[in-house]
Amino acid sequence: MLSHATARDWLIPYADGMLAADERRRIDGHIAGCAACAAELREVRELNLLLVTLPPAPPTSVAPFWLKLQAILPQRRTLRIPTFIGYRRVGLAFAVASIAVLAAAATAFAAPSALPDNPLYPVKLFEEDVHLALSAANDRVSVQLQQAGERLREAQAMAANHKPRLAESSLRAYTIMVDDVAVSLKSPTTPKANKDALHALRARLGAVERENANRDDDVAAIKQLVAAAVDELDRIEQQESATPPTLVVGEQATPDPTPVVTPKPTPRATPTDDGDRHEHRD
Amino acid sequence: MARAEDAPSPEGDAEERRLIDRSAAGDQEAFRQLVIRHHRLVINVAFRALGELSLAEDVAQEVFLKVYKALPGYRHEKPFKHWLHRVAANAVTDALRRRRPVVSLDGMAQPPASRESDPMDVATRHDLQKAVRQAIASLPSHYRDTIALQAFGELSYEEIAKTLDVPLGTVMSRLNGAKRLLRERLGDLVYGEEANTG
Numbered sequence: 001m002l003s004h005a006t007a008r009d010w011l012i013p014y015a016d017g018m019l020a021a022d023e024r025r026r027i028d029g030h031i032a033g034c035a036a037c038a039a040e041l042r043e044v045r046e047l048n049l050l051l052v053t054l055p056p057a058p059p060t061s062v063a064p065f066w067l068k069l070q071a072i073l074p075q076r077r078t079l080r081i082p083t084f085i086g087y088r089r090v091g092l093a094f095a096v097a098s099i100a101v102l103a104a105a106a107t108a109f110a111a112p113s114a115l116p117d118n119p120l121y122p123v124k125l126f127e128e129d130v131h132l133a134l135s136a137a138n139d140r141v142s143v144q145l146q147q148a149g150e151r152l153r154e155a156q157a158m159a160a161n162h163k164p165r166l167a168e169s170s171l172r173a174y175t176i177m178v179d180d181v182a183v184s185l186k187s188p189t190t191p192k193a194n195k196d197a198l199h200a201l202r203a204r205l206g207a208v209e210r211e212n213a214n215r216d217d218d219v220a221a222i223k224q225l226v227a228a229a230v231d232e233l234d235r236i237e238q239q240e241s242a243t244p245p246t247l248v249v250g251e252q253a254t255p256d257p258t259p260v261v262t263p264k265p266t267p268r269a270t271p272t273d274d275g276d277r278h279e280h281r282d
Numbered sequence: 283m284a285r286a287e288d289a290p291s292p293e294g295d296a297e298e299r300r301l302i303d304r305s306a307a308g309d310q311e312a313f314r315q316l317v318i319r320h321h322r323l324v325i326n327v328a329f330r331a332l333g334e335l336s337l338a339e340d341v342a343q344e345v346f347l348k349v350y351k352a353l354p355g356y357r358h359e360k361p362f363k364h365w366l367h368r369v370a371a372n373a374v375t376d377a378l379r380r381r382r383p384v385v386s387l388d389g390m391a392q393p394p395a396s397r398e399s400d401p402m403d404v405a406t407r408h409d410l411q412k413a414v415r416q417a418i419a420s421l422p423s424h425y426r427d428t429i430a431l432q433a434f435g436e437l438s439y440e441e442i443a444k445t446l447d448v449p450l451g452t453v454m455s456r457l458n459g460a461k462r463l464l465r466e467r468l469g470d471l472v473y474g475e476e477a478n479t480g
Contacts, residue, residue, distance in 0.1 A: 009458075012457065012458045012461050012462070013454055013457075013458060016439070016457065018439060018454055043465060044461065044465070047461060047464060047465055047468070048461075050410060050411070050414050051414065051429075051432065051433040052433075052436075053411075054330040054331075054333075054411055054414070054415075054433060054434065055329070055330070055411075056326045056329065056330065057322075057325045057326050057328075057329030057330075057335060057338055058329075058335065060321075060325060060335065060339070062317065062318050062321045065317070065321060065325075065339060065342070065343070066314055066317055066318070068343060069317065069343050069346055069347065070310060070314070072343070072347060073310060073313070073347065073350055074350075074351065075308070165336055165340065168340065169340070169343075172343075172344070172347075176347065176351075220380075221380065224380065
């Protein structure tokens with residue numbers, strides 16, 4: 001005979017279809033004579049219904065999504081092209097020539113000061129990519145810092161124009177660029193110039209924060225992004241950490257304040273060929 | 283939830299592996315192909331979690347950016363899709379936590395949703411969904427990560443176990459705990475007085 005407490009512990013896996021057939025039968029038997037468990041089961045199913053009916057996104061186009069994403073993708077330091085060496089040289093020469101032609105054409109049409117709400121903005125980003133790709137190795141850091149500063153100028157302008165989403169995007173792009181350049185900054189070839197550039201970035205971050213704070217509807221996300229960016233600048237300047245930021249997958253960075261609550265008894269995993277197992281969407 | 287049409291063919295696997303390797307080497311065209319393949323999945327996870335398309339797209343951008351940056355360290359031992367789900371779940375729950383103060387569950391005591399589709403019911407359901415999202419955001423991290431994969435990623439218990447690389451029993455235990463807490467925190471908002479007195 002199943003106790004009331006055990007039956008209650010099993011209600012959620014029961015509603016999720018995760019119990020074996022004999023366990024389900026025991027719960028069925030208990031619920032038939034227990035109004036409290038029957039009511040609780042209805043509540044569990046209400047919750048499940050709510051969870052599974054969160055709607056999917058409306059149709060969206062991937063093309064503009066990709067364009068926006070591409071604009072903030074960091075450049076890999078080495079691009080391996082697995083083809084014959086001869087073809088590689090020809091391909092690289094062709095690519096450099098194409099980039100030069102495209103860069104020249106883009107320069108003719110795109111305003112270097114285009115903001116994220118300008119249709120020419122993607123061209124500006126492309127120009128920046130070309131500029132960075134063609135920069136000498138010892139100039140790359142200063143070019144990257146300069147481009148990071150440009151993202152902050154855009155963020156400030158977008159915050160002033162009441163376009164917080166674009167301001168956030170520019171701040172995120174800035175963060176990625178600074179992440180990318182942080183490693184190089186640990187062994188600088190031009191420490192004075194880099195220090196000046198970091199000071200300039202800090203000043204620009206302050207300007208973004210002030211612009212955001214001046215608005216009646218200041219955006220918390222912008223405030224947080226600026227705060228995180230200032231912290232990152234502190235970290236870079238103090239050079240406390242020797243490792244680049246890594247992706248945390250699965251575990252959150254914050255400690256878990258609540259101990260694990262293990263149901264009593266723990267429901268048993270049943271063989272995968274049990275059809276009941278796949279019925280968790282009750 | 284396991285869906286047969288989602289299972290990649292061996293050819294699809296090989297192609298995806300090639301795209302991953304090329305993306306890891308810096309080939310943005312290959313990465314564009316990967317984004318096209320998985321864009322819908324990530325947008326759906328983010329939209330279910332956040333309920334606003336513009337926010338969902340921003341978070342999806344973050345997800346793909348993290349993936350791109352982490353790809354050089356990716357090993358093919360685990361299916362790419364599971365890894366992507368995990369990155370997406372982390373990103374959306376982080377985004378939800380950043381937005382937590384916007385909605386107070388205490389101030390939302392309203393009648394339970396009916397099954398009817400009148401405008402009032404739609405608004406109520408929208409509020410309920412918002413409350414559920416915020417309640418999920420308030421859970422301890424191990425519960426939050428697990429139930430996010432079920433509620434936002436629509437993964438089955440087995441898929442969640444593979445994605446998080448934990449035993450099936452752990453998934454069951456965490457979902458049990460997560461739903462108990464959700465029921466406590468949502469209280470009358472979901473179940474209404476009728477259920478409480480029943």
